Amino acid sequence: MFVPLPQYASPSDKDSRYRQSLYIDNEQDLKKEIDNLLAHNDEFIYRGVYDARYKMFSSSQRLWFLDDPRMLRLGCTNYYDTIECLIKLAANQPDVQQYIQQNNLPFNDFLILAMLQHFGSPSPMLDFSNSVLKGLFFAIDNMPAWTDKGTNNLDDYVSLYYISRDIDWVNCTAQRVMENAAGDIDRLIKQSREANPSLPIDTKEVEDNIRFLRYHQFRPEFGNIFFLPVGGPDAGRVNINIPALNFHCDYLIVNDRLISQEGLFIFNNTKDIPLVEVMNSVCRVQYFHCINIRKHLVPEIVSRYLQPNSITHNSVYCIGHAASDQLQLVFDGI
Structure with a gap:
């Protein structure tokens, strides 16, 4: 039986999980908030999501929760066994081994998990960018066709999440x-x-x-x-x-030769708890901020912030970069 992935039920449900949660409905407020973040860009790391209802699940959590064939075909009945199978499957690919060797990268499981995440395969990692502009890009990337319902529901917004680079990680690195x-x-x-x-x-x-x-x-x-x-x-x-x-x-642990979106990964080691809720519980502090941006402002995001800075799908995903293109083909099959 299909079980839907848990989502935020309402703005108030979502707001209760965050240190700060803002809603932006016009160009003036958008410019104010984004320009302020740009002025303090280096103080935070950022993650964008194209639907404000979505909780911060990793891709492997989502696929396992939804009984996706990409996880089930590995033949594992345990979530953590499945992650280990994915690591071994990727690590045994000749092109992956060659890339790691040629670039003098550390051959460890966390590098493989980072590569799985970067190239779109199931992974318990979530990627965050050091750039607010890259965060905005991911907030609108691959956004499905959408019509403003005029109801101020969460699905009328994209979300930009950010968290201080200097938080207390409770010794969890x-x-x-x-x-x-x-x-x-x-x-x-x-x-x-x-x-x-x-x-x-x-x-x-x-x-x-x-x-x-x-x-x-x-x-x-x-x-x-x-x-x-x-x-x-x-x-x-x-x-x-x-x-x-x-x-x-x-x-x-990971090397900057691994093509990335200028950021870091956060490994979520739970099977079914979103990252924000995990950190709220473990740290007993709400570290995450959230800016929810009305979807009719997406063209403004593109014209004011992304295009002038040459932030496009091809540049972010390194389309046309030989090593990246070759590895993408490999990970498409995982």
Whole structure:
């Protein structure tokens, strides 16, 4: 039986989830709010959605929730098993391996998840841009045909979401999790050796999981990791040190050679909870702001902000870029 994806039922339902929620119905207010964000562009990260009713589900959440064949055909009955299958399927593609090797990228599961997200395959990642203009682009990209009903319903609006770059992530970054795990492993190994110096300790799997950042280390059964920001210019490097193993590595989780929309990814590690609601619950603070823009203002967005800055579908998606085009063909089949 078909079960519809949960949506915001009304403006008041949506407004209650956000630190601030504005509704823009005319060009003057649009210019005021967007110009203000442009003046403070570097203070936030942005995500645009073409229907204000939509909650912030990842693509893999949406497809799993709706029993989409792209998830079901992998033959997994568990959501997290399905994500692992997607990672393996993508990582085993020769073109993906070649791209990673040629660009000297870190071959880890979070890079593969980022590539799945970027190229439109199911992924538990949500992408955010460092640019308010790119956020506006995604707010109107692929917007279906629409007629203003004149009722002020949420579906009469697109939404631009933004969140401070300097929020308290409650120590939830991929780097911090791995660094803390390395510290825990170091203490456990030292304790085991003190209790029984002759006890052999096989650490190869532990080292591989840390060095290559395996997704299954983040599965819910192994800890309370609900969301993680991954990548971006300020959140891309991890430093791992386990003195008991004489092990050290320092590397990027994702690399800026991966063609992206100038931003970062936020990994949602839940099966059926939207990102905003996850963060509201875990952080106990409403960090997200939302600007809901009436859809009849879309031509104004294009003419005033996108066209003068050459922000088009082809430029954002790197259409005509050989490596991007080739990888797109690969991920279209995943």
